[in-house]
Amino acid sequence: MSDTDSFIDEVTEEVRRDKLFATMRKYGWIAVLVVVAIVGGTAWREYSQVRTETQAQAFGDAIMAALEETEPDARIAALDEIATDRPGARAVLDMLVAAEKGAEGDDAAAVAQLQAVAGSTEVPQIYRQIARYKALARGAGVLSLEERRRGLEDLAVPGEPLRLLAEEQLALVDIEAGNKDAALERLKNIAVDSEATAGLRRRASQLIVALGGSLDDLMGQVQDS
Structure with missing residues (x-):
């Protein structure tokens, strides 16, 4: 590289630097x-x-x-x-x-x-x-049975976070209304539901037994699921 080329490169670099500083x-x-x-x-x-x-x-x-x-x-x-x-x-x-x-x-x-x-x-x-x-769960002495049933049914819709708890209360409403068969059906569905907690399954099973129902058929359903 000639001295002239070196000088040009230095000048070019200096111009770039000046532009950079100006920017x-x-x-x-x-x-x-x-x-x-x-x-x-x-x-x-x-x-x-x-x-x-x-x-x-x-x-x-x-x-x-x-x-x-x-x-x-x-x-x-x-x-x-x-x-x-x-x-x-x-x-x-x-x-x-x-x-x-x-x-x-x-x-x-x-x-x-x-x-x-x-x-x-x-x-x-x-x-x-x-x-x-x-x-609704506390309102047995305040709200009518039908009012509680309607409210709980609204909460028991699939996809709602309190669905199974509402189903449990609906079973108690069925018992209060004297409809043991409906209560047993609800409780059995709760006991085999994959989303039910251990505590909820235990309460459902205890109520089934208290109502004279059998847990034998539930064991097979739980194993199958």
């Missing part, structure tokens, strides 16, 4: 802004996660402290005093208060509070379904 001076702020946005976004995400975890822990601690009160009225008052702006958390508190009222024998108040949760459009669907199920 960086002109648009470098964009790169800085991107870096700041990434760092800031990461920091905000970590802060939000820590804040959410802290709030959740404080909420759980407040519930545990409320439930440690010795008197039912004190537990209910302590639960009512817990502040939250999240509809799901409020629904949990209301269901706990309803459970305390039910434990004290005030089924009417418990059912009313559960129905209020079930009817709230601000509450996530799963909480509304749980509240409705609890109201």
Whole structure:
């Protein structure tokens, strides 16, 4: 390579470098802004996660402290005093208060509070379904048999998360109505359902025996499935 070619290469490289620096001076702020946005976004995400975890822990601690009160009225008052702006958390508190009222024998108040949760459009669907199920399961002395049956049938639709629990309650409604055969059929279907938990199968089997049914035919169905 001649001295002339070497000189030209050096000049060309210097021009490239000058153009690069000029470009960086002109648009470098964009790169800085991107870096700041990434760092800031990461920091905000970590802060939000820590804040959410802290709030959740404080909420759980407040519930545990409320439930440690010795008197039912004190537990209910302590639960009512817990502040939250999240509809799901409020629904949990209301269901706990309803459970305390039910434990004290005030089924009417418990059912009313559960129905209020079930009817709230601000509450996530799963909480509304749980509240409705609890109201129907506890409402024997408050709601009519047909009202409970209709509500439970709505929850027992295939694909619904509380389907099998609703079927169990429907079996109890059948027993209450004096329809033992229908109850046995429901209970046998629960006992062999692949989605049933061990506890639910055990309860279904115990009820089948209590109603005079046989578990012999169920064993084969369970093995086949």
